Amino acid sequence: MTKLPTWADVVLVPVISLILAALVSAVVLLAIGQDPMQALSVMVNGAIMTPYGWGYTLYYATSFIFTGLSVTVAYHAGLFNIGSEGQAQIGGLGVALCCLFLPWPHWTLALVGAMLAASAFGAAWAAIPAYLQAKRGSHIVITTIMFNYIAAALMIYILVDFLRPTGSMDPASARFAATTALPKFHELPLISDLFLRYTAEGAVRLDPQGNPMYQKVPANISFFLALLACVAVWVLLWHTRLGYMIRAFGKSDKAARYAGISAVKITMITMLISGGLAGLMAINNVMGQAGRLLQNSAEGAGFIGIAVALMGRNHPLGVVMAAILFGFLYQGGAALGLETTIPMELRIVVQGLVILFTGALDHMVRMMLGLVFRPRQA
């Protein structure tokens, strides 16, 4: 097979995969009698043409950055963590317990506490599969899948039997205290004006008290934490000894042994970090958006993390871009569901196709590119 130039491997493979996924999706749309171009324009309008759309796109992207980083860190150690979903759910439990049962005077303190709780809970949920992999060689892919389901069952049990307020029928916790609410984009200085609501005449809309009204969006300051997490992961992987050891172990466990890098230690630490990152996602959706713990709070973001990591070539910068792309896909998909007869589940199809082309058919994509890059025969 022709060897591709590095830039082609890094840039073209994901781009071509994305185009292939888009083409297959277009075929699916045509097959169910829809217009792919119309779908695209609705998605673009709904997700990125207005500040309101961005307020959702970036909210989704925030969650995907965390789970994408979770998958990325594990990947660099040669571990395929499918358990980010469960780890994010359990992280949500940590956030909920922290917000419900501790009296926080201000959201900044609550945020610090919730981040600690979220990452600790997420890491704890990753610890058992990690230990079983490191010590007993149990395949981490299978154990993390099992732990996703165990987490789901555990969450139902805890929500229904413990956290559900008396009299409520919803499998959800009580609302967190207002002091724990994280500022959303429309409440942040500097950018809040973007979200002002206007009357038909173009004047700012005012509520009965005479204050300006804003379009409420779920994106919140967690987004900036997610970006910070990207920087942190980048520093960790490429600027610390631990990152060096993680990557060396992931590339070759034999050579790692030569260098005196402990397989057990690296597997454990990496999975704790990976689980912690997945858990951190909960500050976005549970604390930032819902303000209470719902059943299935992660809503599949853990799985999207796989697509995001694959698409982003397991690099934090790539993860941010892929996460925003998937945020667009999610918000755009929602717009489709609202404005057209195209179901928003289209986004799951695209997500699956992206995973398929970038993660399983990548050799095929490379072969196709290899034909293009084949040295010309004289």
Next chain:
Amino acid sequence: MAGAIEPGRQVSAAPFAIELKGISKAFGPVQANKDISIQVAKGSIHGIIGENGAGKSTLMSILYGFYKADSGEILIDGQATSIPDSQSAIRAGIGMVFQHFKLVQNFTVLENIILGAEDGALLAPSISKARKTLAELAREYELDVDPDAVIEDLSVGHQQRVEILKALYRQANILILDEPTGVLTPAEADHLFRILRGLKDQGKTIILITHKLREIMEITDTVSVMRRGQMTATVKTAETNPEQLAELMVGRKVLLRVDKTPAQPGRTILEVENLRVTDEQGVERLRGVNLQIRAGEILGIAGVAGNGQSELLEVLGGIERGTGTIRMNGVELDLSGRHSDGQSRRADGIAHVPEDRQVLGLIMDFAAWENVAFGYHHAPEFQKNALLMDNAALRADCEAKMARFDVRPPIPSLAAKNFSGGNQQKIVVAREIERNPDLLLIGQPTRGVDIGAIEFIHKQIVALRDAGKAVLLVSVELDEIMSLSDRVAVMFDGRIMGERDPATTDERELGLMMAGIAGESAQ
């Protein structure tokens, strides 16, 4: 050459069981087989001997349909035969016993035997037929194995018999065995040879690939010597001797004499007593090795690959675990506990240039500058602060090393896999030698390395010795051992056969010791 069989002067009128004419095969720029011709008479045992990488296995893979030769012809019983896949090889009556057995571990012997050679869609008839055939074969050739035993419960010797039975069950007339004794005990090897003689008596033709001179002398009728992809000679075994074969195998290349002053050994750096290593299959690879190395000397370990040298390096380097005693500067090292790892060894002043740099010594996907810290990533000079590594320092260090060792191209950000073998080795050697270790372990320092780099690497090793450090050199290149070492120890079958002074010994004597023929008694 005395005893060489010239083509065209056939001893008998019968066609050869197997005849290769001008076989060539290249993998990219590497010419694995170059214009190879052999003739093997029916009912004879023909040996093919050569060092690792001489091209023996490639040749046999061509015969068994794994590779297609670039050019050349294969004749079976005088008939030109094309062998595009294994199925055709089997049909042509060729059976192959691979070095790594192709058995299904949790199947029974019978199931393995019939796999791919079933008589119909249902197993029962095939099984009972195989059971009968097996009993006959067992009687005929001393090939007794329990037909209902599960492979993983069998000893390696028995597993090998199953492989032979598999070939015979497919009515192979030509049996190729690739390094068959590598995994066997001496007693098992003797048994194997009895079996092979029995097969020969029944008119089967056997090709034995090995790098062990003793086996060639003991059992073959004719022998071909391969070196660097070429067939250097074919002789009758009765008309040759181990010395001649050793010479043919190693070749008389231009000796790379290294300018070095006589050694001035100082205090003892490394003492090894009764060192033993058992591998995952439970085979004892090191069987009580004793040696010592003093400051300012190079101890060369000669030996045919696979006689325990790799394990010796790995247990000293902290990769393998073992039993016995290793003392470094008088301090006993941990051989099996928490401190038996590469990090602890480095802290004890042991540096290690591993035999297989691509698997152990380098992370091939890492940039050169990342690889210069490999194993030394905890070193203080590579840290910016408690948290961060100093990547700039690593790059600078890499640049300096590349300049001093003339690594080309001198680009620190290039991934290790994009350097040539010689330059990869220079990166590893630079990394290990420049740590100024008390003891340098160095395995196959110049395997796959171009001439210019060989000389350079040799000079570095000698310079380290002259700086008063101890060096343990393992190499299958006898030349290299002879020209670099101050003392030569020969390993055979997990033990040190004896020690010689390179100034007073010669390749012939060492060759015999490497073949396990003469040890201390030869003194």
Next chain:
Amino acid sequence: MDYATFLQILDTTLRLATPLLFACLAGLYSERAGIFDIGLEGKMLMAAMCAGSVAFLTGSVWLGVLAAIGGSLVFALVHGLASITFRGNQLISGVALNFVASGITILVTLALFNQGGRTPPLEGGARMQEITLPLADTLRGVPLLGPFYADVISGHPLLVYVGLLLVPATWWLLYRTRFGLRLRAVGENPASVDTAGVSVARMRFAAVLIAGVLCGLAGAYMATGLQAGFGREMTAGRGYIALAALIFAKWRPWHALWACLLFGFFQSLALRPDVLENLGMKIPVPALDALPYVLTVIVLAGLVGKAIPPRAGGEPYVKER
């Protein structure tokens, strides 16, 4: 708990175990040949959608079953292409196909029926008819065994019996035929098959396609037997429970049956919390839901015997030099 309730639970167990069994056997063929299949779930879902839709549109359950097999086979083919032909990551391929199935089933049913991702309820010939086994009514009077025969064994759709018969059939195929020998060998040591002159890729494709057919049957039973139509995400993780059962059974056909019955039993208990409460046991329903997974982790951890997957599982076969 009276005997009638007990029989009722067993009856439900058998119903719920059937899709697990089909999927579990599907996984068994595939993984025994060395191809990991996380995509059981997606294939089942796809099959259930095809079965429900075609059965409704044609009014024929059997055309529905054929459609189910076809839909599942398409996914199996993609999985084979990715993991055998292009030597891709088998786990990622499975995960990806599950997502594609999850989305596409909803897209298609919405487009066809516009009922929120469901098919309209199936009736008459579009559903699998329950079969009363011979003498069921005659023998009902026999104490203990009579009602057991009449209420538990008898009275299921045909596919339930097909599933049960597939267990000995699979055992026979794997252990008594040339095909089975080669299939098992290719999952343990593909080099042994290759050097014996048999195509590794062909064997693996055969196994993956058999898995496709069986997942097709699993999905068809879900949509036309167990329930009267397709509903969104109706497989609800059964593909993963089947995977768990496969590991629990250590990749052996008879054990797969027992594992699926056990997990089916848990599911059926989860539907009847009152029964456990009457017995004085207060086991939360989520605990019953999680039990198969917990048991599987325990097996994986090697606490109760070691689950050793087929040795070549998950690895694309590359001829060694």
